[in-house]
Amino acid sequence: MELFAQGIIKAFELLITFDAEVLGITWLSLKISGTATLMSLFIGVSIGTTVALNDFIGKRVVISIINTGMGLPPVVVGLFVTMMIWRSGPFGFLEILYTPYAMIIAQAIIATPIVMGISLAAIQNLPPNLRLQVLSLGASRLQMVWVLVKESRLPLLAAVMAGFGGVISEVGASIMVGGNIKGYSRVLTTATVMETGKGNFDIAIALSIILLLLAFLINFMLTQIQQRQRPR
Amino acid sequence: MKKEPPILTVQNMVVKRGRATVLEIDNLEVTQGRALALIGPNGAGKSTLLLALAGLLPVASGKMMFDARPINDRADIARVRQNAAVVFQEPLLLNDTVYKNVALGLKFRHLSRAQIKASVEEALSQFGISHLASRSAKTLSGGEAKRVSLARSFAIKPKMILLDEAFNSLDPPSREAIMDDLQSILEKTRITAILALHDREETLRLAQDVAVLREGRIVQFGTTAQVFQQPVDECIAEFVGTEAILEGVVQSCNEGLMQIAVNGHIVEAVGCFPVGQKVYCCLRPEQVTVSKATAGQTSARNLYQAVVVKIVRQAFFYKLTLECGFPLSAYITLPSFEELSVAEGTTLEVSFKATAVHVIRREG
Numbered sequence: 001m002e003l004f005a006q007g008i009i010k011a012f013e014l015l016i017t018f019d020a021e022v023l024g025i026t027w028l029s030l031k032i033s034g035t036a037t038l039m040s041l042f043i044g045v046s047i048g049t050t051v052a053l054n055d056f057i058g059k060r061v062v063i064s065i066i067n068t069g070m071g072l073p074p075v076v077v078g079l080f081v082t083m084m085i086w087r088s089g090p091f092g093f094l095e096i097l098y099t100p101y102a103m104i105i106a107q108a109i110i111a112t113p114i115v116m117g118i119s120l121a122a123i124q125n126l127p128p129n130l131r132l133q134v135l136s137l138g139a140s141r142l143q144m145v146w147v148l149v150k151e152s153r154l155p156l157l158a159a160v161m162a163g164f165g166g167v168i169s170e171v172g173a174s175i176m177v178g179g180n181i182k183g184y185s186r187v188l189t190t191a192t193v194m195e196t197g198k199g200n201f202d203i204a205i206a207l208s209i210i211l212l213l214l215a216f217l218i219n220f221m222l223t224q225i226q227q228r229q230r231p232r
Numbered sequence: 233m234k235k236e237p238p239i240l241t242v243q244n245m246v247v248k249r250g251r252a253t254v255l256e257i258d259n260l261e262v263t264q265g266r267a268l269a270l271i272g273p274n275g276a277g278k279s280t281l282l283l284a285l286a287g288l289l290p291v292a293s294g295k296m297m298f299d300a301r302p303i304n305d306r307a308d309i310a311r312v313r314q315n316a317a318v319v320f321q322e323p324l325l326l327n328d329t330v331y332k333n334v335a336l337g338l339k340f341r342h343l344s345r346a347q348i349k350a351s352v353e354e355a356l357s358q359f360g361i362s363h364l365a366s367r368s369a370k371t372l373s374g375g376e377a378k379r380v381s382l383a384r385s386f387a388i389k390p391k392m393i394l395l396d397e398a399f400n401s402l403d404p405p406s407r408e409a410i411m412d413d414l415q416s417i418l419e420k421t422r423i424t425a426i427l428a429l430h431d432r433e434e435t436l437r438l439a440q441d442v443a444v445l446r447e448g449r450i451v452q453f454g455t456t457a458q459v460f461q462q463p464v465d466e467c468i469a470e471f472v473g474t475e476a477i478l479e480g481v482v483q484s485c486n487e488g489l490m491q492i493a494v495n496g497h498i499v500e501a502v503g504c505f506p507v508g509q510k511v512y513c514c515l516r517p518e519q520v521t522v523s524k525a526t527a528g529q530t531s532a533r534n535l536y537q538a539v540v541v542k543i544v545r546q547a548f549f550y551k552l553t554l555e556c557g558f559p560l561s562a563y564i565t566l567p568s569f570e571e572l573s574v575a576e577g578t579t580l581e582v583s584f585k586a587t588a589v590h591v592i593r594r595e596g
Contacts, residue, residue, distance in 0.1 A: 129320045132288045136318035137337030137388060140310075147336070151326055 007205025036107030044115030069113025078176030098179035122155035245294030269439035317385035375406030501589035
C-alpha cells in the first residue's frame with residue numbers, strides 16, 4: 001500500500017510543480033494520439049460511410065475484415081509499420097523510424113478500423129429510406145453523405161472516444177516505431193513501461209495517473225458534447 | 233375544358249431487382265395539376281413505381297419524360313429530384329429543430345437565408361405548425377412529425393409530389409386532419425401528386441385518377457369514378473370495395489338489358505354479352521335500397537325478398553348483410569334503421585337498378 005501512496009503523492013508533486021519532463025511527455029502524447037485520431041476519423045468515416053452506402057459483391061467480407069481490424073493487436077501494427085519504414089523497407093527512404101511521425105502512423109492504423117467499424121454501423125443503423133428522402137429533396141451525393149454523417153454524430157463521437165482511448169493507452173506499437181527516445185518520442189505509456197522496468201514504481205504510478213486523468217478529461221469533454229446533442 | 237398536358241409520361245418502363253423484374257409499366261401519363269392514386273395489394277409495386285418515378289431507383293429500360301423533357305442521364309435524374317419531392321411513410325426527420333428540417337431541401341438549393349426563411353415560414357403556416365418551429369423534431373407526436381415531413385417537401389415548391397402511404401401509422405383524428413389540409417393545399421397549389429394508397433376512402437378523397445397495380449403491372453387506369461364504378465376484373469372490384477361480386481351466367485340479352493342467372497335467381501343488368509357467357513355481377517352497397525314492401529311499385533329492375541343476416545353499426549349508418557338467394561350488402565341511415573325496425577332475421581325487400589350492376593366477363 002505504501003507503494004501506491006508514494007506513487008499518488010509523487011504524481012501530485014509532478015503535476016503541482018509542472019515538471020518540465022512530464023509536461024513534455026504529456027503534451028507529446030496528446031499531440032501524437034490526437035493527430036492519429038483525427039487521421040483515423042477522416043479515413044475511417046470516409047471508408048465506413050462508403051461501405052455502408054454501397055452494395056457490392058463481397059461487402060460482408062469487407063465488413064468482417066473491418067470488424068476484425070477493430071481488435072488489431074498494437075504489436076502486430078508496430079511490427080508491420082517498422083518493417084515498412086525500416087531502412088531497407090518500401091518506405092525506408094522517408095527515414096521516419098523512431099520519430100513521432102512513425103508513432104502517428106502506427107496509432108492511426110490502430111484507430112482507423114475502430115472508427116471505420118463504428119461509423120459503418122452508425123450509418124447502417126439510420127432508417128433505410130433516409131438516404132432516399134434526402135436525395136429526393138434535391139441533395140447531391142456529397143450533400144446526402146454529409147447529412148447522413150451529421151445525423152450519425154452521436155455514434156461518431158463514440159467512435160472518436162473509442163479511437164482516442166485505444167491509441168492513447170497503447171504501448172506496443174509506440175515503443176516499436178517510436179523507440180521511446182527521451183525528449184523526442186517518449187510518451188506517457190512508453191515512459192510508464194520504462195520506469196516500471198527500472199523499478200521506479202512511484203514515477204510509473206504517477207505517469208499512469210496522469211494518463212488516466214488525460215483519458216478521462218478527453219472522454220468527459222466528448223461525452224458532454226455527445227449528451228448535449230442527444231434527442232430528448 | 234382544355235386538357236392539361238402531362239407532367240410525366242412513362243413508356244415500357246422496366247425495373248429490376250437483381251435479375252427479377254419487379255415492375256413493367258407499358259404506359260402511364262400523369263396529368264399536370266391532378267392527383268393520381270396508385271392502388272393495389274401489398275407487394276403490387278406501388279412504392280417501387282413511386283421511387284422509380286422520383287428518380288430514386290434505377291430503371292432497366294424504357295422511356296420517361298418529365299416536364300416535357302426526356303430523362304436520359306444523371307443530369308436529367310437530378311432535374312427530376314430537384315422538381316419532385318417524396319414523402320415516405322415514416323416522417324424521416326433529422327435530429328434537429330423543426331425549422332432546420334423544413335429548411336433542408338432549400339439549403340441544398342443554395343438559397344439565401346432570407347429566401348429560406350420565407351419559404352420555411354410559408355410551409356410551416358400551410359400545415360399549421362408555425363408554433364413548432366424551434367422544437368426538436370424528435371420530440372414531436374406522430375401527427376406533428378408527419379406535418380413537418382409534408383411541410384419539408386412542400387417548402388421546396390416541387391412541380392410534383394409523391395406520397396408513399398403517407399397516412400399509415402397515424403391515429404384516425406390526425407389522419408383526418410392531415411388529409412383535410414393536404415387536400416386543400418393540393419387544390420390551392422395545383423401541384424401534381426402521385427399517391428401510393430391502400431385505403432379506398434383516401435383514394436376517393438384525394439385522387440382524381442387511379443392506377444391499379446398488380447404484380448408490377450398497371451391493370452387498370454382511369455378516373456377515380458371509372459375505376460370504382462367499372463372495375464375491369466373481380467380482384468379490382470373487391471379491392472375498390474364492391475361488396476357483392478356474384479357469379480352468374482347470361483341467360484338472355486335484349487335491347488341492352490341482360491338477364492343473368494345468379495344462384496337460381498335472375499339479376500337484370502345493362503350491357504350485352506353472349507348468352508351462356510359466365511360473368512361476375514358487381515354491386516356496391518350504396519346502390520342497394522331496402523324497404524318494407526313496395527308492392528312492386530319501383531323503377532328498379534331487380535327486386536327481391538331478403539333476410540337480414542348481420543347488422544354492423546358504422547359511424548353514421550348501419551351496414552346490413554342480406555341473404556336473398558345470394559349475398560348482398562346495403563347501407564342504411566340511422567333514421568331509416570329505426571323506421572324500418574330492422575333486426576337480425578327481419579325480412580325486407582331489396583332493390584337495385586339494372587344500371588347499378590357492373591358486369592365483368594368471367595373466364596373458365
